[in-house]
Amino acid sequence: MTSVTAPRHRLSPVIIAYMVVVHALALSAFFLPWPPYALPMALGLYVAIGLGTTVGLHRLICHRAFKCPRWVEYALVTVAMLTGQGSPLLWAANHRIHHAHPDVDGDIHSPIRGFWWAHMGWILDEGSTDEQAWRTYCKDLADDRYYHWLVRFRLGPQVIAVVVLGLTLGWSALPACFFLPVVAWMQSTYAVNSVCHWKGFGYRKHDTRDLSRNVWWVGVLALGEGWHNNHHAYPASARHGWVWWQFDPGWLFIRLLRGLGLATDVKVPSRRHGARSPAA
Ligand SMILES: [Zn+2]
Ligand SMILES: [Zn+2]
Structure with missing residues:
Protein backbone atom coordinates (compact mmCIF):
# COMPACT_ATOMS: atom_id res chain seq x y z
CA MET A 1 0.00 0.00 0.00
CA THR A 2 1.45 3.35 -1.05
CA SER A 3 1.76 5.93 1.71
CA VAL A 4 -0.28 9.05 1.10
CA THR A 5 -0.72 12.47 2.59
CA ALA A 6 -4.20 12.66 4.11
CA PRO A 7 -6.24 15.56 2.67
CA ARG A 8 -7.70 18.12 5.08
CA HIS A 9 -11.20 16.74 5.41
CA ARG A 10 -14.04 19.19 4.90
CA LEU A 11 -17.30 17.27 4.61
CA SER A 12 -19.84 19.27 2.64
CA PRO A 13 -23.33 19.35 4.27
CA VAL A 14 -24.79 20.59 0.98
CA ILE A 15 -23.38 17.72 -1.10
CA ILE A 16 -24.31 15.15 1.58
CA ALA A 17 -27.88 16.52 1.71
CA TYR A 18 -28.08 16.42 -2.12
CA MET A 19 -26.86 12.80 -2.19
CA VAL A 20 -29.29 11.72 0.55
CA VAL A 21 -32.23 13.37 -1.23
CA VAL A 22 -31.54 11.98 -4.74
CA HIS A 23 -30.81 8.47 -3.41
CA ALA A 24 -33.99 8.55 -1.26
CA LEU A 25 -36.04 9.70 -4.27
CA ALA A 26 -34.55 6.89 -6.39
CA LEU A 27 -35.32 4.27 -3.71
CA SER A 28 -38.87 5.61 -3.35
CA ALA A 29 -39.50 4.32 -6.91
CA PHE A 30 -39.77 0.81 -5.44
CA PHE A 31 -42.68 1.91 -3.22
CA LEU A 32 -44.68 3.75 -5.88
CA PRO A 33 -46.75 2.44 -8.83
CA TRP A 34 -44.88 2.61 -12.16
CA PRO A 35 -46.66 4.04 -15.20
CA PRO A 36 -46.48 1.70 -18.24
CA TYR A 37 -43.83 3.84 -19.94
CA ALA A 38 -41.61 4.03 -16.83
CA LEU A 39 -39.32 1.05 -17.51
CA PRO A 40 -38.42 1.89 -21.14
CA MET A 41 -38.07 5.54 -20.22
CA ALA A 42 -35.79 4.77 -17.26
CA LEU A 43 -33.63 2.45 -19.39
CA GLY A 44 -33.51 5.01 -22.20
CA LEU A 45 -32.50 7.81 -19.85
CA TYR A 46 -29.84 5.60 -18.24
CA VAL A 47 -28.27 4.89 -21.64
CA ALA A 48 -28.56 8.54 -22.72
CA ILE A 49 -26.88 10.00 -19.63
CA GLY A 50 -24.37 7.15 -19.69
CA LEU A 51 -23.37 7.93 -23.28
CA GLY A 52 -23.33 11.64 -22.47
CA THR A 53 -20.89 10.92 -19.66
CA THR A 54 -18.60 8.29 -21.20
CA VAL A 55 -18.57 9.71 -24.74
CA GLY A 56 -19.10 13.42 -24.06
CA LEU A 57 -17.50 14.20 -20.72
CA HIS A 58 -14.86 11.48 -20.62
CA ARG A 59 -13.66 10.46 -24.09
CA LEU A 60 -14.34 13.79 -25.82
CA ILE A 61 -13.88 16.58 -23.25
CA CYS A 62 -11.21 15.02 -21.03
CA HIS A 63 -9.18 13.05 -23.58
CA ARG A 64 -10.02 14.57 -26.97
CA ALA A 65 -10.39 11.05 -28.38
CA PHE A 66 -12.22 12.40 -31.43
CA LYS A 67 -13.42 15.65 -32.95
CA CYS A 68 -17.05 16.62 -33.54
CA PRO A 69 -19.19 19.69 -34.23
CA ARG A 70 -19.64 21.96 -31.22
CA TRP A 71 -23.40 21.29 -31.09
CA VAL A 72 -22.76 17.54 -30.73
CA GLU A 73 -20.29 18.21 -27.89
CA TYR A 74 -22.75 20.53 -26.10
CA ALA A 75 -25.62 18.05 -26.55
CA LEU A 76 -23.59 15.17 -25.08
CA VAL A 77 -22.29 17.25 -22.18
CA THR A 78 -25.73 18.70 -21.40
CA VAL A 79 -27.28 15.23 -21.23
CA ALA A 80 -24.43 14.13 -18.94
CA MET A 81 -25.17 17.10 -16.67
CA LEU A 82 -28.61 15.59 -15.92
CA THR A 83 -26.76 13.42 -13.40
CA GLY A 84 -25.64 16.38 -11.31
CA GLN A 85 -22.00 15.28 -11.50
CA GLY A 86 -20.60 18.76 -11.06
CA SER A 87 -19.66 20.87 -14.07
CA PRO A 88 -17.64 19.82 -17.16
CA LEU A 89 -14.68 22.04 -16.18
CA LEU A 90 -14.44 20.56 -12.68
CA TRP A 91 -15.14 17.02 -13.93
CA ALA A 92 -12.41 17.27 -16.57
CA ALA A 93 -9.92 18.85 -14.16
CA ASN A 94 -10.46 16.15 -11.52
CA HIS A 95 -10.17 13.43 -14.14
CA ARG A 96 -7.03 14.82 -15.75
CA ILE A 97 -5.45 15.04 -12.26
CA HIS A 98 -6.34 11.34 -11.82
CA HIS A 99 -4.49 10.46 -15.04
CA ALA A 100 -1.54 12.72 -14.15
CA HIS A 101 -1.05 11.09 -10.72
CA PRO A 102 -2.80 7.71 -10.89
CA ASP A 103 -2.92 5.91 -7.54
CA VAL A 104 -0.21 8.03 -5.94
CA ASP A 105 -0.23 11.08 -3.70
CA LEU A 124 -18.70 14.32 -0.14
CA ASP A 125 -15.45 15.97 0.97
CA GLU A 126 -14.82 19.45 -0.40
CA GLY A 127 -11.24 19.22 0.85
CA SER A 128 -10.48 16.57 -1.79
CA THR A 129 -10.75 18.88 -4.80
CA ASP A 130 -9.68 22.33 -5.90
CA GLU A 131 -12.47 24.40 -7.50
CA GLN A 132 -9.85 26.32 -9.49
CA ALA A 133 -7.93 23.27 -10.77
CA TRP A 134 -9.40 23.78 -14.26
CA ARG A 135 -7.17 26.87 -14.61
CA THR A 136 -4.16 24.52 -14.65
CA TYR A 137 -5.58 21.33 -16.14
CA CYS A 138 -8.23 22.57 -18.60
CA LYS A 139 -6.64 25.49 -20.44
CA ASP A 140 -8.16 24.14 -23.67
CA LEU A 141 -11.67 24.53 -22.18
CA ALA A 142 -11.05 27.73 -20.23
CA ASP A 143 -12.57 30.09 -22.84
CA ASP A 144 -15.84 28.20 -23.20
CA ARG A 145 -18.63 30.42 -21.87
CA TYR A 146 -21.19 27.59 -21.68
CA TYR A 147 -18.90 25.52 -19.47
CA HIS A 148 -18.29 28.52 -17.23
CA TRP A 149 -22.05 28.99 -16.97
CA LEU A 150 -22.29 25.33 -15.93
CA VAL A 151 -19.77 25.96 -13.13
CA ARG A 152 -22.16 28.52 -11.62
CA PHE A 153 -25.35 26.64 -12.46
CA ARG A 154 -24.15 23.05 -12.42
CA LEU A 155 -27.57 21.73 -11.37
CA GLY A 156 -29.32 23.82 -14.04
CA PRO A 157 -29.91 21.00 -16.60
CA GLN A 158 -31.07 18.64 -13.84
CA VAL A 159 -33.50 21.18 -12.33
CA ILE A 160 -34.94 22.00 -15.76
CA ALA A 161 -35.40 18.27 -16.53
CA VAL A 162 -37.13 17.65 -13.18
CA VAL A 163 -39.55 20.55 -13.67
CA VAL A 164 -40.36 19.65 -17.30
CA LEU A 165 -40.85 15.93 -16.53
CA GLY A 166 -42.80 16.67 -13.35
CA LEU A 167 -45.20 18.99 -15.20
CA THR A 168 -45.66 16.64 -18.18
CA LEU A 169 -45.62 13.15 -16.59
CA GLY A 170 -46.77 14.00 -13.07
CA TRP A 171 -44.53 14.36 -10.03
CA SER A 172 -45.15 10.78 -8.80
CA ALA A 173 -43.54 9.43 -12.01
CA LEU A 174 -40.22 11.17 -11.31
CA PRO A 175 -38.68 8.58 -8.93
CA ALA A 176 -38.95 5.74 -11.49
CA CYS A 177 -38.54 7.76 -14.68
CA PHE A 178 -35.78 10.14 -13.58
CA PHE A 179 -34.15 9.68 -10.19
CA LEU A 180 -33.72 5.89 -10.41
CA PRO A 181 -31.76 5.94 -13.72
CA VAL A 182 -29.82 9.04 -12.62
CA VAL A 183 -28.73 7.50 -9.31
CA ALA A 184 -28.06 4.10 -10.95
CA TRP A 185 -25.73 5.84 -13.42
CA MET A 186 -24.04 7.82 -10.65
CA GLN A 187 -23.25 4.54 -8.85
CA SER A 188 -22.02 2.92 -12.08
CA THR A 189 -19.63 5.74 -12.78
CA TYR A 190 -18.43 5.84 -9.15
CA ALA A 191 -17.61 2.13 -9.53
CA VAL A 192 -15.11 2.99 -12.27
CA ASN A 193 -13.05 4.91 -9.70
CA SER A 194 -13.42 2.33 -6.92
CA VAL A 195 -13.99 -1.17 -8.37
CA CYS A 196 -11.77 -0.65 -11.43
CA HIS A 197 -8.80 0.40 -9.25
CA TRP A 198 -9.32 -2.29 -6.56
CA LYS A 199 -7.24 -5.44 -6.69
CA GLY A 200 -10.14 -7.70 -5.67
CA PHE A 201 -11.90 -7.22 -9.00
CA GLY A 202 -11.18 -8.04 -12.64
CA TYR A 203 -7.71 -8.34 -14.12
CA ARG A 204 -4.81 -6.36 -15.52
CA LYS A 205 -3.82 -6.80 -19.16
CA HIS A 206 -1.39 -3.88 -19.45
CA ASP A 207 1.51 -3.06 -17.13
CA THR A 208 0.40 0.51 -16.42
CA ARG A 209 1.88 2.64 -13.61
CA ASP A 210 -1.36 2.48 -11.59
CA LEU A 211 -3.81 -0.01 -10.08
CA SER A 212 -6.32 0.08 -12.95
CA ARG A 213 -8.17 -3.12 -13.87
CA ASN A 214 -10.52 -4.41 -16.52
CA VAL A 215 -13.81 -5.42 -14.88
CA TRP A 216 -16.38 -6.86 -17.31
CA TRP A 217 -19.51 -6.11 -15.29
CA VAL A 218 -18.51 -2.47 -14.80
CA GLY A 219 -17.93 -2.47 -18.56
CA VAL A 220 -21.57 -3.47 -19.04
CA LEU A 221 -23.04 -1.15 -16.38
CA ALA A 222 -20.90 1.87 -17.28
CA LEU A 223 -21.25 1.43 -21.07
CA GLY A 224 -17.61 0.49 -21.72
CA GLU A 225 -15.89 2.38 -18.91
CA GLY A 226 -15.09 -0.85 -17.06
CA TRP A 227 -12.23 -1.70 -19.46
CA HIS A 228 -10.28 0.68 -17.32
CA ASN A 229 -6.85 -0.94 -17.54
CA ASN A 230 -7.11 -0.57 -21.33
CA HIS A 231 -8.07 3.06 -20.78
CA HIS A 232 -5.06 3.79 -18.60
CA ALA A 233 -2.80 2.05 -21.14
CA TYR A 234 -3.96 4.52 -23.85
CA PRO A 235 -6.19 7.24 -22.34
CA ALA A 236 -6.71 9.08 -25.65
CA SER A 237 -8.34 6.06 -27.30
CA ALA A 238 -11.99 6.49 -28.26
CA ARG A 239 -12.30 2.73 -27.88
CA HIS A 240 -12.14 1.26 -24.35
CA GLY A 241 -13.04 -2.35 -25.20
CA TRP A 242 -10.10 -3.35 -27.39
CA VAL A 243 -11.33 -6.76 -28.58
CA TRP A 244 -14.73 -7.78 -29.89
CA TRP A 245 -15.96 -9.41 -26.67
CA GLN A 246 -15.15 -6.37 -24.50
CA PHE A 247 -18.62 -4.80 -24.62
CA ASP A 248 -18.21 -1.06 -25.20
CA PRO A 249 -21.43 0.78 -26.11
CA GLY A 250 -19.56 4.11 -25.89
CA TRP A 251 -17.34 2.97 -28.77
CA LEU A 252 -20.35 1.73 -30.76
CA PHE A 253 -21.92 5.18 -30.36
CA ILE A 254 -18.74 6.92 -31.53
CA ARG A 255 -18.69 4.61 -34.56
CA LEU A 256 -22.29 5.64 -35.24
CA LEU A 257 -21.30 9.31 -35.00
CA ARG A 258 -18.39 8.64 -37.35
CA GLY A 259 -20.71 6.87 -39.81
CA LEU A 260 -23.00 9.91 -39.76
CA GLY A 261 -20.06 12.19 -40.43
CA LEU A 262 -20.31 13.72 -36.94
CA ALA A 263 -17.04 12.31 -35.52
CA THR A 264 -13.62 12.69 -37.14
CA ASP A 265 -9.98 12.09 -36.13
CA VAL A 266 -11.12 9.14 -34.03
CA LYS A 267 -8.17 7.75 -32.06
CA VAL A 268 -7.92 3.96 -31.66
CA PRO A 269 -5.27 1.73 -30.07
CA SER A 270 -2.52 0.10 -32.11
CA ARG A 271 0.05 -2.61 -31.35
CA ARG A 272 2.24 0.15 -29.91
CA HIS A 273 -0.34 0.60 -27.14
CA GLY A 274 -0.68 -3.13 -26.51
CA ALA A 275 -3.63 -3.85 -28.80
CA ARG A 276 -3.44 -7.24 -30.52
CA SER A 277 -4.24 -5.70 -33.87
CA PRO A 278 -5.04 -2.15 -34.98
CA ALA A 279 -8.64 -1.45 -33.99
CA ALA A 280 -11.16 -0.02 -36.40
ZN1 LIG B 1 -8.54 5.35 -13.44
ZN1 LIG C 1 -9.84 8.93 -18.49
Missing part, protein backbone atom coordinates in the same frame (compact mmCIF):
# COMPACT_ATOMS: atom_id res chain seq x y z
CA GLY A 106 -2.19 13.75 -5.59
CA ASP A 107 -4.77 11.39 -7.10
CA ILE A 108 -8.11 12.75 -5.95
CA HIS A 109 -10.05 9.50 -5.83
CA SER A 110 -7.63 6.59 -5.62
CA PRO A 111 -8.58 3.61 -3.43
CA ILE A 112 -5.12 3.84 -1.84
CA ARG A 113 -7.16 5.90 0.68
CA GLY A 114 -9.77 3.13 0.88
CA PHE A 115 -12.54 1.72 -1.27
CA TRP A 116 -15.25 4.01 0.13
CA TRP A 117 -13.07 7.09 -0.40
CA ALA A 118 -12.62 6.16 -4.07
CA HIS A 119 -16.33 5.38 -4.52
CA MET A 120 -18.07 8.34 -2.90
CA GLY A 121 -16.05 9.67 0.02
CA TRP A 122 -14.03 12.12 -2.07
CA ILE A 123 -17.22 13.57 -3.57
